[in-house]
Amino acid sequence: MNKKFFYLIKIQYLGYRFHGWQKQPDVKTLHLMVDRTMNYVLEGKPFKTLTSGRTDAMVSAEQAAFELFLQEPIEDQEYFLKWFNYNLPQDIRALSIEEVDKKFNIINHSKVKEYLYLFTHGEKCHPFCAPIMATILDELDVDIMKQGAKLFEGEHYLKSYCYKPSETGVYNRTILTCEILENTLYTANYFPEKSYLLRVRGKGFMRNQIRLMMGTLIDLGKGKLTLYDIKTSLLPGSTVKMNYIAPASGLILNKIDFE
16 A cells, blocks of 8 residues: 555543454454544545554543544645544544654554543442442552652662563663642542552563553552562563552553654
């Protein structure tokens, strides 16, 4: 296909009923729904879409992005965005569209991603919380978890926080921000009185990395692990295995900043 026109489209979605972004046989995925809608909106004209990173099943996004490749330009971007939204399912919304030049590559272009992990503890919550909040029924020591989160900041060896790591993977990674805050970002009348956010910013994340970090912090909050255990797991060549992957539904891709 002769790619001539390039557009960056930012979208948000609730991931709860989808099997992640990537197309897979016989299951409903976000990429499938986006492409199906795009095909209808473009009335069968050739196109290709490419994302900047795949989210797992049940993971949501406040702001994700994909690149659209076309052979003909979009004459009225505002109308296009409106019509695209009109035809998307209600749990996916397009936020913006902008034309980019052919030098822009959504996969290789340098970007900083920010993830949030929304959680609460110590009580059974209203079922409506389930799509975006992880409920840890045990009591957690959130203060020690806040200390633990800060240990991830900076450059570390993160093989312990990669699901099924290979021998050839690049495990020295830099985490720009890692902190636990009280959640004031998301509110609803059925939310528990107190909930929390893990906020993580960095350039490149490995498979299940943030959920493994969150799982480790939950185990720290339960008293199953210590701050020393986390420090040890981040040392060069560490062979510590972190096994608890926090539930996917609490994870939200908050934003992507392209440099």
